[in-house]
Amino acid sequence: MRIKYTQNTLFTLTALCGALFLTEVTAENTRPFQIAHRGASAYVPEHTLAAESLAYGLGAEYIEQDVAMTSDDVPVVTHDITLDSTTDVAKLFPTRAREDGKFYVIDFTLKEVKSLHARERFNPKTGEPVLPNRFPNQIPQFRIPTFEEALALITGLNHSTGRKVGVHVEIKRPGWHLTQGKDLGAAVVLMLAKYGFSGKDDPFFIQCFEFTEVKRLREKLNYQGPLVQLMGGKKGEDGTDFVHMRTPEGLRELAKWADGIGPSITSFITGKSPESRKISSLVADAKAAGLYTHAWTARADELPKWATSYDDVIRALTEAGVAGYFTDFPGLGR
Ligand code: CA
Numbered sequence: 001m002r003i004k005y006t007q008n009t010l011f012t013l014t015a016l017c018g019a020l021f022l023t024e025v026t027a028e029n030t031r032p033f034q035i036a037h038r039g040a041s042a043y044v045p046e047h048t049l050a051a052e053s054l055a056y057g058l059g060a061e062y063i064e065q066d067v068a069m070t071s072d073d074v075p076v077v078t079h080d081i082t083l084d085s086t087t088d089v090a091k092l093f094p095t096r097a098r099e100d101g102k103f104y105v106i107d108f109t110l111k112e113v114k115s116l117h118a119r120e121r122f123n124p125k126t127g128e129p130v131l132p133n134r135f136p137n138q139i140p141q142f143r144i145p146t147f148e149e150a151l152a153l154i155t156g157l158n159h160s161t162g163r164k165v166g167v168h169v170e171i172k173r174p175g176w177h178l179t180q181g182k183d184l185g186a187a188v189v190l191m192l193a194k195y196g197f198s199g200k201d202d203p204f205f206i207q208c209f210e211f212t213e214v215k216r217l218r219e220k221l222n223y224q225g226p227l228v229q230l231m232g233g234k235k236g237e238d239g240t241d242f243v244h245m246r247t248p249e250g251l252r253e254l255a256k257w258a259d260g261i262g263p264s265i266t267s268f269i270t271g272k273s274p275e276s277r278k279i280s281s282l283v284a285d286a287k288a289a290g291l292y293t294h295a296w297t298a299r300a301d302e303l304p305k306w307a308t309s310y311d312d313v314i315r316a317l318t319e320a321g322v323a324g325y326f327t328d329f330p331g332l333g334r
Contacts, residue, residue: 016320018177022195023034031323032317035168035332036060037297038079042328044135045120046086047077048142049153062166062324063154067147068173069182074110075147081105081173084124086275087116087144104135106180131172133301145187153194166203167192168231168294174213175238179262185213189223198225205294207262211240211254211292218257228253228294229263246282251289260292266296269316283321289290292323300329 039051040058047066057064066079083089084100089096089103091114097103105113106170117140121130129137133246145153158164169188177184188206197204207228208214217223231242244250246263252317254261271277295317300310307313314333317325327333 002257010324013168030318031334032314032322033328034059035064035294035324036290036330037064037326037328038066039063040328042134042299042301045118045142046079047145048118049145049149050142052145052150052153053157055330056154056165059334060165060330062168062205063150063151064326065169066172067149067169067184067188068105068290069177069184069187070105070110070113071107072109073187075181075184076110077147077150078251079106079177083108083113083116083188085121085130087118088140089116090124092116098158106177106182113144116144118144120142131301134307138326139251147191148194151197155195158325162204166205168205168228170207171213173210173237174208174216175210180294185223186221187218189217189221191224192225200224200226203331205260209236210238210241211236211245211257214257223234226260226278227258228260229261230296231267246285248285248289251286251291252329255289257289258291260294261286262294262296265295265298265313265317265325266304269304269306271322273310274308274311277306279316280319287321294323294324294326295320295322296326298327298333299323301333 002116015228036055038046040054044051044054052063065077067075068078069075069080080086082104084103093103096107119137119142122128122137125132154165155168169192170187171185174185192198194206196202205226205228206217207230208229209232211229214227214229217227231245234243237240245254268280269277269280288292298313303310303313307316311333
């Protein structure tokens, strides 16, 4: 369809833009912010600098960083502590798997990690992509970034654009890293401070599933910045009791160490159909305890049963009162 712009349509458009602008301004206080989940992972292989740049360009307020450590103590951005599902490690280093058959980031030097090609997530047994409609693996063209490269990219873009996009950093399996002789939490805090992320007002968060690490960050590492306790299932790997933590009493206790919670979207918005959708009191209970909520993860290609569309997911999250949400699709659902 071709649109002919007449004087009238221009007037209408100007009025519309004005209205949109007003809506935007009045909605500013209640609209939850977007945290690009593993970058713009719906469009480009997760956690690559290309995915981070695209998330930035699409207007995400925060860009997520999952961090693990190499054998020579360099924090790198990767969701898994293994390299099996997102790189060609099995092809390049076939003899380097552990007894369980997996290739661990921690067993490779940075130089070796850098030699790998990062690609869209696939099933290592079959080689098939997990989500076939996402970025096709035609030629190898991406690498795993170091945490420092990702921070330098985002702060560099903030400098050149004048925007203030933040980072949401997950310390992956910190207890396990400690058993391997690596203090990942300390390395993350140090690198964040190097790039200007240290105080409560700086645009960043640290998130972790392990309450042991949340406490350790405050008590042992003297970390003062924003801290989000992630929640999943019933029990965490370190024994964290998520069932108790979700109660009003558990949330009040948690607030001594954390500033926010990170529950899954479907743990507090439930229902088998849009008609039977129910929003639990979790977000409100957290708010009463002084904790904000960052929910994970909104996906336009994987809707909850209670949602009619991606916009509907965002409406429900807004109604629930979350402060922000992780999304594979930054830019959608504004
Ligand atoms: Ca994560």
